[in-house]
């Protein structure tokens with residue numbers, strides 16, 4: 001994993017202690033997002049509170065083990081000291097038809113920033129333009145970002161961003177795959193005079209070395225998610241070393257996972273952009289009594305550990321089917337073994 005430790009917890013808790021407090025939930029979404037209508041998560045309970053282990057299904061055990069490190073940090077160590085009490089957030093508009101935009105936005109309440117998903121498989125640039133135009137019509141003053149999730153080629157990205165720029169874009173998130181791709185798009189946009197900043201997301205989150213984007217000057221800012229980066233403390237270290245502005249974003253977490261994102265955003269020395277942590281509004285149900293959903297465009301960063309305490313009744317009500325529970329517990333065991341091996345390796349390196 002390189003110079004940034006893979007597990008931030010002082011000592012890895014034994015698997016039996018983690019399994020003892022583990023619950024697997026499946027929550028319905030209000031709208032299709034990333035091709036899914038339900039989100040599954042394994043929740044863990046430790047001495048410091050609750051943590052969320054919910055790596056996307058396509059993540060391998062190496063990537064997923066960082067997610068476990070993040071869950072264990074939340075549940076066994078707790079979050080670092082915040083420097084702010086409130087975190088501004090954006091609304092997130094999935095790849096819906098323009099006539100659904102108003103309703104999707106309404107669920108977030110008033111916001112100063114909106115992220116619009118673009119380049120969805122099976123859709124066209126005309127669909128993206130229609131969706132962005134609809135958002136602009138509802139919120140003429142909002143800061144607008146688009147997120148292509150690496151769905152364009154370099155020429156497609158330059159063409160699309162040229163056509164979307166007149167709607168006023170704050171930045172474009174991961175328009176194309178890879179670090180070199182981002183650098184290319186950034187240079188081509190500059191050459192043709194299209195003033196759109198480039199944000200790196202997958203190129204940070206899925207990279208072997210999360211700092212390569214910054215060293216390659218491939219982006220103007222980075223998107224950081226606490227869980228895939230191995231927890232709040234490790235993500236803070238990555239942002240510090242990257243030396244680029246950072247936007248904290250969710251991974252479509254339950255309120256338990258969102259709390260880690262809020263803790264990260266609240267601990268960053270500088271937070272120049274609204275964060276993508278409003279996604280609690282896309283969940284039809286949640287596991288805590290008072291879900292972490294935006295109020296007047298922001299999430300409070302106070303009493304996070306308490307607010308991220310799952311309610312046993314809700315955990316029971318949204319329990320995943322038995323075979324899914326088994327699948328997640330197996331994944332937990334494999335990822336625990338990955339972290340245990342990393343810990344042994346680090347200990348040996350010190351002697």
Ligand SMILES: O=C(O)CCC(=O)c1ccccc1C(=O)O
Pocket residue numbers: 034090091092115147149201249250251252275276277278279
């Ligand atoms: O940033 C936001 O507004 C919401 C979070 C989000 O878009 C997201 C959620 C789950 C997985 C990937 C992503 C992403 O930013 O690409």
Ligand SMILES: [Mg+2]
Pocket residue numbers: 147149173174201202223
């Ligand atoms: Mg993204």
